[in-house]
Amino acid sequence: MASSLTVAGFLWAALSVTAAILCCTGFYMPFWIQGRLLGKVDAYFSSFRRCNYPRIGLHGSVEIVEECGRYAGFWDIPSPWWKASTVLVGTASAISLLVAVTAAAACCVTYVIHTNTAKIAGGLQILAAFLILIGTILYPIGWDNQEVRESCGNLSHVYQLGTCRLSWSLYLLVVAFLLLVVCFCLSFCASRVRVGSFRI
Numbered sequence: 001m002a003s004s005l006t007v008a009g010f011l012w013a014a015l016s017v018t019a020a021i022l023c024c025t026g027f028y029m030p031f032w033i034q035g036r037l038l039g040k041v042d043a044y045f046s047s048f049r050r051c052n053y054p055r056i057g058l059h060g061s062v063e064i065v066e067e068c069g070r071y072a073g074f075w076d077i078p079s080p081w082w083k084a085s086t087v088l089v090g091t092a093s094a095i096s097l098l099v100a101v102t103a104a105a106a107c108c109v110t111y112v113i114h115t116n117t118a119k120i121a122g123g124l125q126i127l128a129a130f131l132i133l134i135g136t137i138l139y140p141i142g143w144d145n146q147e148v149r150e151s152c153g154n155l156s157h158v159y160q161l162g163t164c165r166l167s168w169s170l171y172l173l174v175v176a177f178l179l180l181v182v183c184f185c186l187s188f189c190a191s192r193v194r195v196g197s198f199r200i
Helices: 007-028 079-108 113-143 148-154 168-189
Strands: 035-036 042-044 049-056 063-069
Touching: 007 079, 007 113, 007 168, 035 049, 035 148, 042 063, 042 148, 049 148, 079 113, 079 168, 113 148, 113 168
Parallel strands: none
Antiparallel strands: 035 042, 042 049, 049 063
């Protein structure tokens, strides 16, 4: 099987796949911030999922449900800023995954990527990086909601985590952002095939 990718193109493809995996994992896993619920159990939040939450028991007492899950529906997400973050980072994940699949295919099949489509793919990757950036900037604006305050204390507010701390899923998104920027730069020299060189 032949490929139209250059050496830089193979690196671009490998980094594209890595960035997509990190982006999708960072988006889906609910470990963006970590707090402590009722001083007993660690609680984790992302833009649309959480782990461990309080519930009123049968006798009116508060009990902690130790499980991870998403909110029942989009409108149940406790902050409009988290809703926006979910849409933006989710879209970035889908875009990065689409480009990664295309880049991986270009490693084995000739003419999947030529110079113009490589630049378009790079443009999509910088768009995905921009969406991750905006989504993660908007996310802390929602730290003043009641669910976060239950785990992070009343000091939690916009861009103030209180007693909580950032967790590993958010760091995956930061690395994915950086890799997508690198991929954008590499996309300009990813293919050796120009548009006019196709033969029918």
